[in-house]
Amino acid sequence: MEDVRKKWKKVQWDNEITYKTFLTYSVLFVLVTISIYLLFWLRGYSFIWSHDGFNQHYPILKEFRNMLVDFLKHPTQVPELWSWQIGMGGDVVGSFGYYVLGDIFAYLVVLFPADQMELAYTTLILLRLFCVGIAFLALAKNFKINHIAAVTGSLVYVFSGYLFVSATRHPFFITPMILLPLLCLCVERVLQKKSPVPLILVICWTLVSNFYFAYMLAIMVCIYTVIRYFTHYKKQGIPLLSTIGKLAVYAITGFLMACILFLPNLIAFLGSSRANGEFANGLWFYDLSYYLSLGKMYITTESAGYWANLGFAAIAVFVLPFIWQYRKKYPVVFISLVLGLGMMLFPFFGALFNGLSSPSNRWMFAVALPVSIGVSFLLTDYKTLTKKDMRNFLITLIIFIVVSWWGPNFNIYQPILLVPLTLMLLTFFVFFLQFINLNYIKKKAYNGLFYFLIIMLVCVNLAYMGNYMFSKNGANKVQGQLNSGVVERKITELYGGADKKIDKSSFYRTSLSSGYNGFYDNSDANILLDVNTVNSFYSITNGAVADLASELNNSQFRMTLPLGQMDNRTIFTNILGTTYLFARDDQAGRIPYGFKKIDSAEMERVDKPGISHTDVYESENSVPLMYMNYHTEDRESYEKLSPLEKEEALSYNAIIDNKDTSKREYKSNIKELEFKTSIPKVNGKAPAKLTKDKIEVSNAENSIQFKLKNPEETKNAELYFYIDGLDFTPYTFKQRKDIAFAKDEYKTKNMRYNYYRNNLTKRIKEDYTLTAKTSNRVVSASQVDKSELSGYFKRDNMLLNGGFSEKARKQVSINLSGLGTYDYDNIKIYAVPFDDSYTKRMQELKKQAATDLKFDTNKVSAKVSAKQDGVLVTTIPYTKGWKVKVDGKEVSTEKVNTGFIGFSLDKGLHTIEMNYETPMLKAGMVASGLGVILFAGIIVVYHLRKRKNKTQ
Numbered sequence: 001m002e003d004v005r006k007k008w009k010k011v012q013w014d015n016e017i018t019y020k021t022f023l024t025y026s027v028l029f030v031l032v033t034i035s036i037y038l039l040f041w042l043r044g045y046s047f048i049w050s051h052d053g054f055n056q057h058y059p060i061l062k063e064f065r066n067m068l069v070d071f072l073k074h075p076t077q078v079p080e081l082w083s084w085q086i087g088m089g090g091d092v093v094g095s096f097g098y099y100v101l102g103d104i105f106a107y108l109v110v111l112f113p114a115d116q117m118e119l120a121y122t123t124l125i126l127l128r129l130f131c132v133g134i135a136f137l138a139l140a141k142n143f144k145i146n147h148i149a150a151v152t153g154s155l156v157y158v159f160s161g162y163l164f165v166s167a168t169r170h171p172f173f174i175t176p177m178i179l180l181p182l183l184c185l186c187v188e189r190v191l192q193k194k195s196p197v198p199l200i201l202v203i204c205w206t207l208v209s210n211f212y213f214a215y216m217l218a219i220m221v222c223i224y225t226v227i228r229y230f231t232h233y234k235k236q237g238i239p240l241l242s243t244i245g246k247l248a249v250y251a252i253t254g255f256l257m258a259c260i261l262f263l264p265n266l267i268a269f270l271g272s273s274r275a276n277g278e279f280a281n282g283l284w285f286y287d288l289s290y291y292l293s294l295g296k297m298y299i300t301t302e303s304a305g306y307w308a309n310l311g312f313a314a315i316a317v318f319v320l321p322f323i324w325q326y327r328k329k330y331p332v333v334f335i336s337l338v339l340g341l342g343m344m345l346f347p348f349f350g351a352l353f354n355g356l357s358s359p360s361n362r363w364m365f366a367v368a369l370p371v372s373i374g375v376s377f378l379l380t381d382y383k384t385l386t387k388k389d390m391r392n393f394l395i396t397l398i399i400f401i402v403v404s405w406w407g408p409n410f411n412i413y414q415p416i417l418l419v420p421l422t423l424m425l426l427t428f429f430v431f432f433l434q435f436i437n438l439n440y441i442k443k444k445a446y447n448g449l450f451y452f453l454i455i456m457l458v459c460v461n462l463a464y465m466g467n468y469m470f471s472k473n474g475a476n477k478v479q480g481q482l483n484s485g486v487v488e489r490k491i492t493e494l495y496g497g498a499d500k501k502i503d504k505s506s507f508y509r510t511s512l513s514s515g516y517n518g519f520y521d522n523s524d525a526n527i528l529l530d531v532n533t534v535n536s537f538y539s540i541t542n543g544a545v546a547d548l549a550s551e552l553n554n555s556q557f558r559m560t561l562p563l564g565q566m567d568n569r570t571i572f573t574n575i576l577g578t579t580y581l582f583a584r585d586d587q588a589g590r591i592p593y594g595f596k597k598i599d600s601a602e603m604e605r606v607d608k609p610g611i612s613h614t615d616v617y618e619s620e621n622s623v624p625l626m627y628m629n630y631h632t633e634d635r636e637s638y639e640k641l642s643p644l645e646k647e648e649a650l651s652y653n654a655i656i657d658n659k660d661t662s663k664r665e666y667k668s669n670i671k672e673l674e675f676k677t678s679i680p681k682v683n684g685k686a687p688a689k690l691t692k693d694k695i696e697v698s699n700a701e702n703s704i705q706f707k708l709k710n711p712e713e714t715k716n717a718e719l720y721f722y723i724d725g726l727d728f729t730p731y732t733f734k735q736r737k738d739i740a741f742a743k744d745e746y747k748t749k750n751m752r753y754n755y756y757r758n759n760l761t762k763r764i765k766e767d768y769t770l771t772a773k774t775s776n777r778v779v780s781a782s783q784v785d786k787s788e789l790s791g792y793f794k795r796d797n798m799l800l801n802g803g804f805s806e807k808a809r810k811q812v813s814i815n816l817s818g819l820g821t822y823d824y825d826n827i828k829i830y831a832v833p834f835d836d837s838y839t840k841r842m843q844e845l846k847k848q849a850a851t852d853l854k855f856d857t858n859k860v861s862a863k864v865s866a867k868q869d870g871v872l873v874t875t876i877p878y879t880k881g882w883k884v885k886v887d888g889k890e891v892s893t894e895k896v897n898t899g900f901i902g903f904s905l906d907k908g909l910h911t912i913e914m915n916y917e918t919p920m921l922k923a924g925m926v927a928s929g930l931g932v933i934l935f936a937g938i939i940v941v942y943h944l945r946k947r948k949n950k951t952q
Contacts, residue, residue, distance in 0.1 A: 017141040017150050025133055025151045032159060032459055033126065036466030043472075045481040047122040049169045054482055055537050057099065057171060059491065059525040061109055061124075062117050064100045067092075068110045081858050081881075082916040085527040087536030087563070088509065088545060088576065088877050093261065093918045094268025098539045102208030102261050103172055118487055125167055128174040133158040136372060139181035142188050145376040148451045152315070152458055153376030159462040160368040161301045161311015164469055168481060176213040177365050179206050183221045184369075191233045191243065195942060196250045200935055203254025208261040211269065212539075216353045216363050223339065224332070231331035253938060256931025263924035265540075271879070273546030273559050278794070280351035280359045281786035287763030291345070295403035299420045301469040306350060307789060308361040312371055313461040314424040315454065317400050318431065319374035321392035330377055336370035360789040379454065382431070383438055383447075390435055397428050416468060416475070423461045430454060489606045491525045496614035497601035498582045499531045507625050507853060509534050509875075511573060513583035513590040514556065514565040514779075516614075522561050534576050535563045544878035548899035553643035553722075553799040555781035558791050567779065567801045568592050570718060570834060571647045574622045574842060575897070577875040581617040589776035589803040593718070593834035594621040594842075621842035623875060626850035626862055626912070628905065629654040630870035631664035643799050644670050644720060644830055651841055654871045655897050662870075669838075671713055671831045675706040675812075688816070695822040698731075698739060704814050706829055711808040717831040719802035721772040721812050725825025726796055728783060730764045730818055739819065763787075768818030770798055775810070777803030804834065850912065858916040865909050871896060872905045872912070885913040 040047065048058050063085075071079065079092075086095050093101060100106040105124050112120035133154040140150040157177070166173035179202065186199035207214045229243065255262070286306060293304035301311040320337070327334035343349035344367070350359030401421055405414060434450040437443060468474035482490065494517065502508065509532045512521050522537040539560060546562035552572055556564030566572040570592035573581075581595050595617035605612045633653035641649060645668060649655065652664050679688050680703055687699030695704070706721075708714065731739070740746050740755055767785035771778065781798045784791050802812060812829055816822060850862035850872070864872060876882065878895045884903055885891070887910055896902025 015147045017137060017145065017147055021147045021150055022134065022137060024147070025137060025154050026130075028151065028155060028455070028459060029130055029133055029158065032155065032462050032466075033129070035459075035463040036159075036470070037126075039467060039470050040478060040481065041484070043478060044484050045478050046118055046484040046487065047125055047168045048118065048482045048487050050480055050482050052170060053168070054487065054490065054525065055520065055523040056539075058117070058121055058487060059523070059528055060096060060099045061106060061121060063527050064096060064106060065109045065112075065114070065117070065120075068107065069114075072110070078857050081918045081921070083527070084507075084532055084855075085530070086538070087542070088534050088875065090536065090538070090542060090877065091264075091268060091879065091881060091916075091918055093264045093921065094272075094540050095536075095538045097261055097265040097268070098210060098212070099172060102205075102210065102258075103175065104205065104209075105175070106172075118485065121171075125171050125174070128171065128178065129158055129163065129167060132163070132174060132177045135178045135181040135185075136369075139185045139188075140373065140376055142185055143373065143376075145373075146380045148455060149376040149379035152379055152455050153372040155455075155458055155462060156313050156316060156375050157368050157372035159313075159466065160365075160372075161297070161303075161309040161465070162365045162368060164301045164311060164466060165303065165309045172210060173213075173362070173365075175209055176217060177368065179209065179213075179217055180220060180366060180369055183217060184224050187221060187225050187228070187247070190247060190250065191229065191238060196246070196938060197935075197942075200250050200254045200257070200938070203251055204257040204931075207255060207258035211262060211265050212355065214262075215355060216366070219353065220363075220366050224336070227332050227335050231335070250938070253931055253934045256927045257935060259924040259927035259931065260921070261924065263920040263927065264918045267920045268540045271543045272540045273543050273562050278792075279356055280347040281789075281792050283347040283359055283786055286345075286347060286359075288761040289763070292407055292761055294344070295400060296407055296414075296417065299400070299404060299424070300416050301465050301475070302416060305787060306347070306359055306361050308344060308364055310364060310367060310371075311465060312368070313375075313458045313465075314420055314427050315375055315378070315458055315461075316371050317396060317424055318393050318427065319371055319378055321396045322378045322389065323374050325389060325392060326377075326381075330374070333370045333374050333377065337367075337374070340364075340367040340370065354789075358789045358792055379451070382434065382450070385431070385435055385438075387435075390432060393428055393431060397424055400424065419464050419468070420461065423457055423464075427454070427457055430457065486606050491528055493603060493605045493607070493612075494520065494523060494525055494529065495531065495582050495601075496605060496612045497603040498599070498614040498616045499529055501599040501601055501616045502531075502580045502618075504530065507855070508532055508579040509577050509622075510580040510582065511535065511576075511578045512565050513581065513587040514568055515590070516565075516582060516584055516587065521565060534578055535561065535565065537561055542877040542879065542899070544895060545899040548897065551643065551898060552647050553797055555779065555798060555800050559793065560790065568803070569647065569801050570594065570621075570804060570832075571651050574619055575647075575650045575875075577623050577625060579619060579622050581619070583615050583617060585613040585615055589774075589805070591617060591804070592619075593716075593804045594839060595619050621839055621846075623842070623845050623873075624849035625853065625860075625876070626864070626872060626874045627845050628848040628864060628866050628870050629845065629873050630662065630848075630868050632656050632658070632661040632871055633663045634659045634661045637663075642722075643797070644722075644832060648832070650897055651838070651845075654873050654902060656871065656894060656902070658894075669833050671717075671833070673713055673829045673831055674709040675829055676709065678705045678707065679703070680705070693824060695816060695824065697816045697819055697822065700815075700817055700819065702815055704816070705811055706813070706827075707811045708809070708829070711810045714805070714809045714831050716804075716806050716835060717833040718804045719774050719809055719812065720830040720832065721800045721802060721814060722798070722828040722830060723770070723824050723826070724797040725823070726783075726798060727823045728766060728768055728818060728820055729823070730766055730820035733759065733764060736764070736819060766818075768816060768820075770800070771815045771817075772800040772802055773813045773815075774802035774805075775807075776805045777801075779803075860912075860914045862912045863909065864905060864912055866905050866907050868907045870905060871902050873897065873902045874900050876901045876914075879919065881916050881919045883915050883917065885915075886910050888913075 048054055081092050083092050105128055109120050136154040136157045137150055182202045186202050190196050190199050206217050290304050296302055297304040298310050303309050323330055323334050323337060347359035350361045353363035354360040405417055430453045437446045470478040511534050522535055524537050526533045541562060549557050549562040555567045568590045573592050597615050598618045599616040601614050603612050631653045633655050635655060635657050638649060638655045652666050677690055679686055682699050682701050687702035688704055689696045746752055765785040767783055769780050769782045771780040779800045781800055783795045786792055850864045852863045854861045873896050878899055878901050882901055884893055891903050893901050893903045
């Protein structure tokens with residue numbers, strides 16, 4: 001026992017940061033990590049999120065490994081810049097650059113065997129998390145924070161709520177929390193007249209890693225630099241203009257070095273479907289429940305919404321009064337906290353950091369840095385705490401208990417808060433006892449005990465937060481993860497084995513019946529299966545194809561999923577060149593006209609009970625990859641058409657911008673159907689009212705029926721429901737309350753109180769779903785709320801495909817889920833007949849297909865026999881990266897049919913050669929080369945000046 005006491009006394013808790021600090025952090029990181037993530041292993045879950053993890057991150061990482069292995073085996077081969085596996089075809093740099101190309105951690109995947117990808121995925125997440133703490137310790141060393149204070153701060157930083165949420169959902173979201181402290185540290189080094197090399201390299205890493213986060217980090221580091229200069233370095237006589245000049249040169253150098261990836265990714269983003277949208281989704285303030293959740297969000301892993309996640313250990317609560325009290329001593333932390341905590345109050349700043357789009361608070365990872373540095377300062381300076389500090393701590397503690405427990409629902413019983421608030425009390429108790437010791441008892445041995453107790457409380461706190469988030473007795477978020485060991489089987493079973501039933505000897509594209517796999521209809525795992533599916537789910541998508549989907553009023557349109565399954569519309573599906581369709585055997589109502597069943601597959605799938613039966617359909621009318629169209633229509637006349645008329649026009653003419661056209665005149669087959677309306681009562685009351693320009697819905701169980709006067713017109717046709725000029729005004733709180741209180745379950749005071757508690761502070765959402773039902777299909781389209789950060793846009797019109805049927809249908813019924821008033825201009829029901837005339841028209845286009853198609857890396861060649869002058873139409877998504885040669889001479893391309901590449905072709909036999917080069921890639925390579933030269937020059941100049949200063 002005496003030996004233990006002696007060793008305890010020898011522990012130097014107040015030492016500066018050394019290698020022992022990093023070792024201590026490493027040990028504690030491993031222990032806390034095990035205490036949290038061991039639960040995944042015990043419950044049989046993986047680190048792969050069943051949503052974006054399976055649909056995007058895992059398959060992209062695996063495909064990236066395949067690319068790296070191919071490069072290492074054949075380093076002299078031309079790299080693949082265009083892939084036919086990315087939706088309808090896509091740029092590899094633009095699509096993968098957002099996820100892996102600039103992520104230095106992703107390159108380590110090549111060290112893992114192909115059959116250990118799940119292990120690789122998990123290991124890279126844990127490695128990133130570990131490096132977050134290392135980066136924090138590097139910055140802490142600059143501020144002369146002591147050993148144990150730095151370790152504690154690093155743990156608070158690593159295991160913050162932001163990373164608890166994002167680490168297993170979006171692994172690359174971890175990297176900005178590594179880069180931010182490194183950028184701050186490198187700026188400090190330059191201001192201290194040390195080498196600029198680290199700053200240039202970290203800026204380069206930031207820009208190639210992910211341009212989305214690079215944008216945020218650039219703003220943050222600029223703010224940090226301004227604060228740090230005017231609060232510290234200006235007093236040391238560091239000149240402002242020369243400092244700005246130096247930092248600008250280093251930033252430009254880092255930028256130039258990164259251009260090889262940054263410029264192509266920027267161009268891809270600007271041309272994508274994400275580049276447009278209403279600023280902050282039109283919000284000026286968040287809803288009241290958001291503000292009332294901020295206290296709880298600060299000390300738990302529970303989000304306040306809008307991607308607002310903080311979640312710190314209880315000790316972080318005492319940072320707030322401490323930094324306020326000593327704001328003159330720690331101005332950079334104080335100002336950063338004021339700015340960070342202030343900006344989270346307004347959607348404007350969420351939108352500003354989110355690329356001037358929706359109010360997503362993904363930028364909040366930055367708040368963790370001043371909070372964690374504040375924890376380190378607090379523990380470094382604990383000996384100077386006064387009675388006033390103790391009083392401020394106690395007041396803050398009481399405020400936090402009240403604010404966090406009160407919450408948005410006025411709910412006293414909140415298990416998620418019991419342990420954090422208890423740990424807050426214990427942490428205060430430890431500080432108070434140490435204050436008594438320092439001022440009255442004065443035993444130095446207790447100083448070590450203080451640090452030991454604090455770091456133990458922090459570790460227990462962090463372990464609890466993680467366990468609560470993932471435990472079945474807590475938030476149970478682990479249920480959102482895939483089961484361990486099933487991801488590869490789940491990928492191979494994505495199409496129920498039907499993907500092995502198609503002919504892959506010539507170029508083809510595939511699609512699904514909508515709803516085939518639910519959320520997994522849009523999985524990017526198809527890139528691993530060689531199925532050439534038309535849909536894709538990438539953060540950066542081709543903007544031209546998205547424009548086509550939007551103008552045709554695709555009911556499945558989303559910013560990151562513009563096509564979906566095209567609502568299984570016949571012409572739309574064929575005009576994209578869809579050769580095969582996979583459908584469940586119970587989805588006959590979703591099969592477009594002209595698709596014939598050719599095979600089927602049965603499989604017992606890991607994610608579905610029983611035997612899964614998938615049918616394979618082949619289209620007789622899908623257009624080829626390249627074909628001649630001798631008839632063209634100018635865009636001006638095309639824009640005057642309705643969405644269905646535009647779709648029909650695409651089957652007759654090639655749509656071009658040039659007004660000098662040779663339009664094929666035709667009579668539209670689209671029939672507008674007459675109908676009568678009726679609304680069945682629910683419990684003796686009308687659930688909705690319909691007038692010529694309004695629908696008022698008072699019961700979500702409504703069914704508005706449109707009975708067709710001539711059902712025979714729907715035979716051998718697709719049946720569509722169309723509403724335009726749509727604008728939804730939800731019922732007010734009072735209107736909703738009155739409707740709810742009229743129900744029997746709200747007769748008691750307690751139930752009415754619960755209604756107020758659960759709804760009073762929440763913003764009334766403006767989302768709704770319109771569901772249309774015919775005798776052979778049920779189809780829906782949704783207007784998402786402004787709180788939907790990635791998918792919000794205003795739907796003014798909705799066009800829903802009730803399916804193709806050879807039989808007559810008597811009515812279309814719709815349901816509107818949101819309570820309120822729907823203003824509209826028109827409601828129409830259309831029948832689009834299909835018969836031999838449509839088949840003949842499409843067969844003509846197929847006969848005009850290019851022949852002798854040959855594919856090579858970034859290249860397509862073919863022969864075309866043009867019977868007369870016309871336009872060669874392709875189903876290759878439009879991008880300026882494609883260069884075309886006709887008979888060896890380069891020709892200019894144009895946008896055809898809104899979404900695709902085309903070009904004029906004279907009568908005769910021609911050889912076509914198309915070569916792809918990522919836009920701005922060469923310019924980026926040249927810029928990066930200049931950046932490397934400038935970087936080398938800066939190194940030489942720095943060392944020459946350093947040597948000169950030494951001789952003086």
